[in-house]
Amino acid sequence: MIIIHNQLTDIFPLSKEKFKIQIWIKKDYAKEVHLLYDDRYDMQNLKIEGMEHEVTVYDYNVYSVIIKPKTKRLGYKFIIKDYNDKIFYYKQEGIATEDELYFGHFHFPYVNESDIFLKPEYVEDLIVYEIFPDRFYKSPNYSVNKEFEPWDYKKWDKKGSEVFLGGNLRGIIEKIDYFKELGINAIYLTPIYKSTTSHRYNVDDYYNVDPILGTNEDFKELVNVMHKNDIKVIIDMVFNHSGTNFYAFQDLIKNGEKSKYSEWYNVYSYPINTKQINYETFATNVREMPKLNTSNNEVQDFIINVLKYWINEFEVDGIRFDVANELDKNLLRRIRKEIKSINKEILLIGEVMHRSENFLLGDMFDGVMNYYSWEIFIKYLLGRKGAKETANNLSEYRLRINPLIFSCQLNLIGSHDTPRVYTLLGNKALTRLATVFNLTYQGIPMIYYGDEILMEGHQDPDCRRGMIWDKERWDNDILWLYKRLIKLKKNINALKSDNVKEGYINDVFYFKREANDEFVYVFINANKDSKLINLFDLRLIGKEIYYFSKQKTEYNPFANVSICVGGNDFEIIIASKNLNELLL
Secondary structure, eight states: OEEEEOOTTTTSSSSSSOOEEEEEEETTTTEEEEEEEEEOOOSOOOOEEEEEEEEEETTTTEEEEEEOOOOEEEEEEOOOOETOOOOOETTEEESSOOOOOOSHHHHHEOOOOSSOOOOOGGGOOOOOOOOGGGGGGOOTTSSOSOOOOTTTTOOOSGGGGOOOOOOOOOHHHHHHHHHHTTTTEEEOOOOOOOSSSSOSSEEEEEEOOOOOTHHHHHHHHHHHHHHHHTTTEEEEESSSSSSTTTTHHHHHHHHHHGSSSTBBBBBBBSSTTTTTTTTOOOOTTOOOOBBBBBTTTTHHHHHHHHHHHHHHOOOOOOEETTGGGOOOOOOHHHHHHHHHOOOOOEEEOOOSSSOOGGGGGSSOOOOEEHHHHHHHHHHHHSSSOHHHHHHHHHHHHHHHHHHHTTTEEEOOOOOOOOOOOOHOOHHHHHHHHHHHHHHHHSEEEEEEEEEEOOOOOTTTTGGGGOOOGGGSSOOOOOOOHHHHHHHHHHHHHHGGSSSSEEEEETTTEEEEEEEEEEEEEEEEEOOOOOOEEEEEEEGGGTTTEEEETTTTEEOOOOEEEEEEEOEEEEEEEEEEEEEEGGGO
């Protein structure tokens, strides 16, 4: 197709008064692109806005414009001039040389409240630290009658779920100074509820903290301490499946088809047999995780009540939903409506480990764990894709999603479900590049505990080793980089904006982010040899430019700069009229 405009993925109401509209046109086809628009009932005196070339993706130039219609009803079409100076229109039925039919233009019939995505106000500043509670820190100030493995345990000669190291909530509270020194302002805790495993994704009691970790009062104190130190708390909720000791499943085992919970699960035959696994489970025959029927109204009511309990009783700031892509979408819409009515600033994050456009329409989650963008970028780091293809793939995915929603993606380079980034990439230089991408690309950076000190670990459960607290074993270069990038993220407005463009120069991947008169270029060179970057940008003229890696500031009188980026290295340049006020 020569021209593409999809009304699901190419028009986004940013507010009741403002829209972003984009159109994809084959390269070397359009000389000029304009948007014609007005109230859809009054298309006689159309306004015209020039559309700017935003980015090139594969064989398409993407043009975009932000408009402010006079009413909440919008009708629009595109007028295009090709390189032969021929003018034509692009409307619902496609390319047209004449413009006369009322029904020809595109419609956004009316901007309702539900069309507007309200991004939590604090998202731009958020830096999340993921904690696997059993493996973070074992405080001696909380004891329990249980035998634990040594903290440095990594033999894995028995199932990882059966290995308990003894980390507890009190231990997390006691590391508040570590969080503050690192600079993070949110913690995400994997499940803390009563369970039979150390990962606790097979929940037996949704209303109580596992006694091995602490008490509900301990968790309340944890939240209070974090809040007093301006750190938000995100908890992990597991509703795709329960544990086998969950009261509903136990009733099903006892009473079979006569159980009042018989519709809560998908059972193939009775009686329930946990050895033969004659019921649907998480993944493939994971016996201890029977899958809940989240289309059932009673199950949905139970889930909503659990969420309200943790939000009202403990004032948590966000929820991460495990296996979110398998939950009933009507449930997810209910959750958004009911939970946001309690607190519109609650952050709702889904675990979706693939492309997520259908979960990011603004009616379910605020964002997802952005595994897909990381999957694209890691191929560049490993030499499987070049900078051009990387820029194209990242742009194509980002542009399909409302930019306000994309800013709520939880960006990650590792988690409790993946090998450690250092182990996966195989060297420290590439790990530094991954860290730069994670902490500067559009979205919410998420740091998996221990990555900031270069912890190692293969696939689960090895990626869940006990946090290293012996500073002699820390990689201080990586830790220093994390602290500097976190500080940069907090102080540079351009690194909080929705205005992003990916690109490539001399097989070096880069992206640009800008806000008002301040902008940032992040260059990441995954090649083994150095690359010269000749950057031309008229907005560079007369700017103070800070070079992050070189730690120097220069006045730039020209529209271009030349940068040499070393092999497996990076550079970040920040242009602003007043860099002295920025704490770099």
